[in-house]
Amino acid sequence: MNLFSAINQALHIALDSDPRAYVFGEDVSFGGVFRCTIGLADQFGKNRVFNTPLCEQGIVGFGIGLAAMIVNEAAKFRYRSGNQFNCGGLTIRAPYGAVGHGGHYHSQSPEAFFCHVPGIKVVVPRSPQQAKGLLLSCIRDPNPVVFFEPKAWHSLYRVAVEKVPECDYMLPLSLAEVMREGNDITLVGWGAQLAVMEEACIEAEKDGISCELIDLRTLIPWDKDTVEASVRKTGRLLISHEAPVTGGFGAEIAASVVERCFLRLEAPIARICGFDTPFPLVFEPFYLPTKNKANIGCNQVHSELLNWDVNMSSGRAHPNL
Structure with a gap:
């Protein structure tokens, strides 16, 4: 269906x-x-x-x-x-x-x-x-x-076609779903962007990056506990949505995660979003957050861990410590 x-x-x-x-x-x-x-x-x-x-x-x-x-x-x-x-x-x-x-x-x-x-x-x-x-x-x-x-x-x-039960069923609101489990970085999104992010996870795995993908499903009230638990495990977070980056709901997620998980973050939170312009017609492919943009974001956020390892081995403290 x-x-x-x-x-x-x-x-x-x-x-x-x-x-x-x-x-x-x-x-x-x-x-x-x-x-x-x-x-x-x-x-x-x-x-x-x-x-x-x-x-x-x-x-x-x-x-x-x-x-x-x-x-x-x-x-x-x-x-x-x-x-x-x-x-x-x-x-x-x-x-x-x-x-x-x-x-x-x-x-x-x-x-x-x-x-x-x-x-x-x-x-x-x-x-x-x-x-x-x-x-x-x-x-x-x-x-x-x-x-x-x-x-x-x-x-x-x-x-989009998949098996849908014919019966009357309900899915809980305000409960996010972990679509893919991983250990290196948490990716959070909603709606059609999940398909893009899933492709980015597959590409990132080719580079040895294990991604945990979360579908928020309900934005208000959103499931902070599921996102927080994931970020505490991975230490890194990337948020992606089609809306412009400034004032987008990804900013609210980022702010909340910083408040709740600051000491567990290994890298700055990344946002892969639309640009702060009216939605363009002929330049739509440049405006939209794609799997390549998300994959680059995953690599950049993950590279912070490598920088941390180098800093620790050289005796320099990580900026979060």
Whole structure:
């Protein structure tokens, strides 16, 4: 099953298992641009699956009102009511990231913006199997969730294919997954970037570098314990995302790891990210963090250990000691 099929199946399950569930948005009644909602209106009717005007603010505002039965700011609704009411059931699905031809309007990665809003959870799946389980968890969570679906270069909606259980299942939010175990360096990412980072791990292993790869899956609240445990083991960290490096969520991860693991770090934390420019159309291959950039980053961070060995053998102290 590919990504759009997994999303479609999760929405089928959500609508079938909960009569209060609705799907509405731009072009969703006939399947949407990526066909993720195809067949839903035929099965569940136009009262539960329907198109809206092309106005994102109106769609979100209507969603808040429908989920909470009063129009208010979704992220603050639970806080303002002293936890008496919440805006649970509101899940905002949105594509994100590079698609190969989206340019500066349709290739952005705005996840860090939403991570800065207290009360909203931010989830980014990397694959069809992950997308279905995480989406069902988001829909059933008592907090509003922004669910980013990666487009990737050749549209991950259709290219990525893997075995997806037909049953109703949920994957836990705020729990990262260690995709590959290693001893020399920790790599952290999310969404479509995981495929790039996995290729970088394979290339790094040719140079004798053992990489531990972590899929964060949920950015807010993110799984600090899993990342911290890995960095304490490897002593090195590389973070990669498509969003611009300045103010990207990788900076938050780096700051937190420095606070919690400073004495265990053997090298400066590296970030392989997009540039601080609008997303370029013709220069997309230069903008995006690739496996080669990540592999170079792995080698640079790993070389700090070699410098440490040389410094120790010559009697010079490591700068972290």
